[in-house]
Amino acid sequence: MSDQKRLFLVDAYALIFRGYYAFIKNPRINSKGEDTSAIMGFMNSLLDVIKRERPDHLAVCFDKGGSVDRVEMYEAYKANRDETPEGIKTAVPYIYDILKAMHIPIVMKEGFEADDVIGTLSRQAEKEGFKTFMVTPDKDFAQLVTENIFMYRPVFGGGYETWGIPEVQQKFEVTDPMQVIDYLGMMGDASDNIPGLPGVGPKTAKKFLAAYGSMEGLLAHTHELKGKMKEKVEANGELGLLSKKLATIMLDVPVTFDAKDFELDQPDIEKVKEIFQNLEFRRLTDNFLKTFVDNTETSSNETKTPALEGKVDTVAKKSSSERKGSAGAGQFSLFGASSDLSDQEETTSEYTRKTAETSSHFYQSVASGMATKLFVKNLLNQTSVCFDTETTGLNPLTAELVGIAFSWEVGKGFYVPFPEDRNGAKELIEILRPFFENENIEKIGQNLKYDIKVLAKYNVDVKGNLFDTMLAHYLINPDMRHNMDVLAETYLNYTPISITELIGKKGKNQRSMREVPLDKQTEYAVEDADITLQLKEHFEKELREANTQKLFDDIEVPLLRVLAAMELEGINLDKAFLNSLSEELNNDIANLEKSIYEAAGEEFNIASPKQLGVILFEKMKLVDKPKKTKTGQYSTAEDVLSYLAKDHEIIQQILDFRGLSKLKSTYVDALPLQVEESTGHVHTDYMQTVAATGRLSSNNPNLQNIPIRTERGRQIRKAFVPRNEDYTLLAADYSQIELRIIAALSEEETMINAFKNGEDIHASTASRVFNVPISEVTREQRSNAKTVNFGIIYGVSAFGLSNQTDLSRTEAKELIETYYATYPKLRSYMSEQVDFARDNGYVQTVLNRRRYLKDINSRNAVVRGAAERNAVNAPIQGSAADIIKLAMINIHKKLAEGNNKSKMLLQVHDELVFDIYKPELDAMKLLIKTEMENAYQLSVPLDVDLDIGDNWLEAH
DNA sequence: TAAATAGCAGG
DNA sequence: GCCTGCTATTTAT
Numbered sequence: 019m020s021d022q023k024r025l026f027l028v029d030a031y032a033l034i035f036r037g038y039y040a041f042i043k044n045p046r047i048n049s050k051g052e053d054t055s056a057i058m059g060f061m062n063s064l065l066d067v068i069k070r071e072r073p074d075h076l077a078v079c080f081d082k083g084g085s086v087d088r089v090e091m092y093e094a095y096k097a098n099r100d101e102t103p104e105g106i107k108t109a110v111p112y113i114y115d116i117l118k119a120m121h122i123p124i125v126m127k128e129g130f131e132a133d134d135v136i137g138t139l140s141r142q143a144e145k146e147g148f149k150t151f152m153v154t155p156d157k158d159f160a161q162l163v164t165e166n167i168f169m170y171r172p173v174f175g176g177g178y179e180t181w182g183i184p185e186v187q188q189k190f191e192v193t194d195p196m197q198v199i200d201y202l203g204m205m206g207d208a209s210d211n212i213p214g215l216p217g218v219g220p221k222t223a224k225k226f227l228a229a230y231g232s233m234e235g236l237l238a239h240t241h242e243l244k245g246k247m248k249e250k251v252e253a254n255g256e257l258g259l260l261s262k263k264l265a266t267i268m269l270d271v272p273v274t275f276d277a278k279d280f281e282l283d284q285p286d287i288e289k290v291k292e293i294f295q296n297l298e299f300r301r302l303t304d305n306f307l308k309t310f311v312d313n314t315e316t317s318s319n320e321t322k323t324p325a326l327e328g329k330v331d332t333v334a335k336k337s338s339s340e341r342k343g344s345a346g347a348g349q350f351s352l353f354g355a356s357s358d359l360s361d362q363e364e365t366t367s368e369y370t371r372k373t374a375e376t377s378s379h380f381y382q383s384v385a386s387g388m389a390t391k392l393f394v395k396n397l398l399n400q401t402s403v404c405f406d407t408e409t410t411g412l413n414p415l416t417a418e419l420v421g422i423a424f425s426w427e428v429g430k431g432f433y434v435p436f437p438e439d440r441n442g443a444k445e446l447i448e449i450l451r452p453f454f455e456n457e458n459i460e461k462i463g464q465n466l467k468y469d470i471k472v473l474a475k476y477n478v479d480v481k482g483n484l485f486d487t488m489l490a491h492y493l494i495n496p497d498m499r500h501n502m503d504v505l506a507e508t509y510l511n512y513t514p515i516s517i518t519e520l521i522g523k524k525g526k527n528q529r530s531m532r533e534v535p536l537d538k539q540t541e542y543a544v545e546d547a548d549i550t551l552q553l554k555e556h557f558e559k560e561l562r563e564a565n566t567q568k569l570f571d572d573i574e575v576p577l578l579r580v581l582a583a584m585e586l587e588g589i590n591l592d593k594a595f596l597n598s599l600s601e602e603l604n605n606d607i608a609n610l611e612k613s614i615y616e617a618a619g620e621e622f623n624i625a626s627p628k629q630l631g632v633i634l635f636e637k638m639k640l641v642d643k644p645k646k647t648k649t650g651q652y653s654t655a656e657d658v659l660s661y662l663a664k665d666h667e668i669i670q671q672i673l674d675f676r677g678l679s680k681l682k683s684t685y686v687d688a689l690p691l692q693v694e695e696s697t698g699h700v701h702t703d704y705m706q707t708v709a710a711t712g713r714l715s716s717n718n719p720n721l722q723n724i725p726i727r728t729e730r731g732r733q734i735r736k737a738f739v740p741r742n743e744d745y746t747l748l749a750a751d752y753s754q755i756e757l758r759i760i761a762a763l764s765e766e767e768t769m770i771n772a773f774k775n776g777e778d779i780h781a782s783t784a785s786r787v788f789n790v791p792i793s794e795v796t797r798e799q800r801s802n803a804k805t806v807n808f809g810i811i812y813g814v815s816a817f818g819l820s821n822q823t824d825l826s827r828t829e830a831k832e833l834i835e836t837y838y839a840t841y842p843k844l845r846s847y848m849s850e851q852v853d854f855a856r857d858n859g860y861v862q863t864v865l866n867r868r869r870y871l872k873d874i875n876s877r878n879a880v881v882r883g884a885a886e887r888n889a890v891n892a893p894i895q896g897s898a899a900d901i902i903k904l905a906m907i908n909i910h911k912k913l914a915e916g917n918n919k920s921k922m923l924l925q926v927h928d929e930l931v932f933d934i935y936k937p938e939l940d941a942m943k944l945l946i947k948t949e950m951e952n953a954y955q956l957s958v959p960l961d962v963d964l965d966i967g968d969n970w971l972e973a974h
Numbered sequence: 975t976a977a978a979t980a981g982c983a984g985g
Numbered sequence: 986g987c988c989t990g991c992t993a994t995t996t997a998t
Contacts, residue, residue: 723984
């Protein structure tokens with residue numbers, strides 16, 4: 019080992035960008051609404067480097083004002099860069115502060131890029147006998163590599179690789195790292211907008227380098243090339259030389275390397291802690307303290323020069339032989355006895371995630387027979403257990419149990435495999451039943467609705483308190499995603515075994531869980547249960563802190579059971595009716611097709627907006643200046659075409675064609691295919707954690723967007739029918755619930771009274787806004803008032819309003835002004851919501867459901883405007899969702915208590931659909947109306963309309 | 975084969 | 986202007 023001094027030069031922006039985008043799907047937002055992704059990503063990397071390498075000299079280099087020289091050479095240099103994301107701009111000052119507090123030098127020079135600064139410093143340090151490591155993912159730096167200068171690149175998935183001369187030679191197929199400049203010059207660089215030689219990519223560039231050694235060499239030998247390539251290279255020699263200059267990192271920036279300045283000092287611990295605390299970095303604070311405070315044992319010889327030892331320094335710290343307990347070993351001794359677990363891993367950086375490989379754990383499969391009984395005995399002694407079912411598929415109605423994993427202690431758990439034969443499975447389930455049906459044992463899981471449905475198919479009723487980590491996290495941050503892999507990575511810094519690793523990618527030859535070897539099943543399934551258990555501990559606390567525990571316990575968790583029941587029930591579908599509808603549509607579509615082709619003078623794909631645009635606007639020239647979409651295509655969207663409909667017959671035909679095709683493909687033909695064979699019903703899947711406002715969503719199939727607005731479309735509702743002639747469908751919907759909520763929340767008396775008096779709210783609004791008696795309100799006036807009423811809920815703009823009505827922009831603006839004058843408290847309520855969001859970073863519903871609005875203080879007016887509209891809309895839409903959820907829970911409870919045959923089947927945001935057993939009809943009408951109208955007390959009465967019928971259309 | 979885009983169904 | 990999910994076409998890999 020050499021005792022050469024080691025200097026680490028960090029390319030700040032490259033790591034900041036990388037950190038920022040690493041979190042892009044789950045941006046880190048603190049309670050003040052600040053996006054801290056970039057800061058966290060950068061600090062993770064920096065601490066990681068320090069911890070791994072313990073550099074004795076270190077500096078962080080920034081760009082300052084872009085490269086004056088390069089822009090002078092080439093105006094378009096970096097001109098196509100998107101604007102730096104807001105989250106990065108705001109991060110930089112924080113990073114400066116942190117670096118200062120850490121006593122790490124910041125190097126930058128006006129008019130130069132970090133590349134040039136690093137290039138210059140590394141050469142100076144080389145002269146003073148340093149080994150330099152350039153910390154950057156950017157390949158351009160390869161040109162700087164020498165015997166004493168290395169690239170130190172973060173690798174996707176964790177770890178770092180060091181590029182010395184041999185690595186650069188190999189990656190770029192060059193003999194000298196300096197040739198990387200020629201390589202970059204030839205192929206150009208899209209992100210820096212370096213043009214390069216046209217038609218030359220990585221392959222050709224390597225070929226040229228091998229043959230001619232450099233850009234100049236190539237240009238001197240163009241006569242040896244042939245065909246198109248020869249022409250192109252000869253025509254663009256100048257461009258090639260310019261590109262090479264642009265790609266050259268400068269080595270003469272006016273900065274000076276002074277070894278003393280760059281020595282890595284002890285940071286000002288308190289100062290850094292304070293900044294981190296302000297940013298709400300908990301894990302990072304721990305990591306920082308570990309890096310700088312108790313580092314006594316880490317600076318052993320092992321960590322002194324690992325950068326030079328392996329090409330890739332991966333994260334695995336414990337070999338698998340060090341791990342305890344693999345499946346199958348000594349199971350009896352382990353039941354109930356607590357086996358000591360060794361220390362938890364301490365690494366936490368973004369690039370050093372823990373996995374099952376690197377964490378100690380004890381996952382055990384339970385053999386059949388006696389062992390299972392002993393296991394269950396132990397299980398029944400627990401008060402709280404996490405479980406996870408493994409099945410043969412995603413559809414709980416058809417999926418078979420392959421196994422169930424259990425965990426009640428972090429790092430430990432058991433897996434009970436299920437036999438394939440039905441009888442064997444039934445026997446086993448009987449052994450487990452006492453656990454699931456025990457009221458006193460809390461059941462923890464991720465997406466318990468699925469497990470509950472699967473077990474219901476085995477006639478097992480899961481009883482006792484529930485804790486669903488997916489639901490918990492949905493309340494903690496509804497805008498994020500909530501799948502277990504993301505949660506584990508975000509909150510536990512842990513990467514679980516991926517399901518595709520076991521069963522392959524979906525599609526062609528995906529395996530069933532059943533075919534996975536038992537030891538793999540065990541590792542995977544128990545890991546899931548173990549992680550879920552760990553997440554629970556995390557989320558319990560956060561729910562309490564956000565004051566949203568009640569919403570969780572009283573609404574979302576009970577609702578999970580309600581939804582499971584509704585989904586298992588499904589709704590009866592009249593397939594024969596849809597089939598005949600399909601034939602009718604087929605005819606009509608064929609006829610339209612014919613007339614369209616005639617009018618157009620040729621056949622084309624009407625469903626292709628691209629082809630349609632060409633026909634309408636190039637061939638037929640129906641309009642002078644066609645509107646374009648953002649990708650430069652002609653827009654053929656509905657509102658655009660509607661304008662033209664009165665002038666050209668073909669347009670109406672196209673719109674009709676579209677309408678009918680949509681109906682046919684999305685509903686009439688698709689729905690019958692979704693009927694479950696065993697039940698004859700369609701079973702939608704309600705998603706409880708996707709809509710950021712708190713609404714449900716529905717898919718496979720989506721039964722929340724069955725047509726109703728057009729005559730032709732609403733016919734589809736006739737296909738939704740009661741289960742048999744003893745039943746009838748009942749639809750119950752809240753009348754104007756969102757307007758009632760905004761009236762109540764804003765305490766706008768005028769509007770509240772209108773509702774209390776049972777007035778037609780849109781007519782009432784029109785009467786006041788247009789200053790006419792309510793009896794003389796015209797259709798148009800009512801319609802405009804209705805548009806504004808809804809607009810208010812969405813956060814109106816004059817622009818949007820004039821688009822939706824016949825009103826001009828000015829008229830729309832006036833109308834909105836008059837509206838606010840009529841309902842002054844509405845306006846003040848709206849600005850209060852925005853102010854609240856600015857101060858707190860979130861808004862909330864009547865039941866304390868939060869939505870965080872990170873952009874509410876954005877300096878970008880468009881982005882901020884969207885957040886402001888959300889601040890108004892989310893509490894309204896979300897409160898309506900809260901209320902109907904409450905009603906659903908209460909109704910479900912009453913139906914069960916009364917042993918009623920009638921069932922709740924569907925929820926469509928403000929509507930509930932029931933299959934009513936005819937003898938129960940009167941009782942049900944009363945029950946449903948009462949429960950819905952009294953689900954939540956507002957200062958405005960809630961009003962529910964009920965309708966019954968032999969199909970969903972009639973029940974409206 | 976998967977991902978992105980355009981368009982459109984509902985509240 | 987808010988909140989969603991599905992289909993078909995097109996594009997990129």
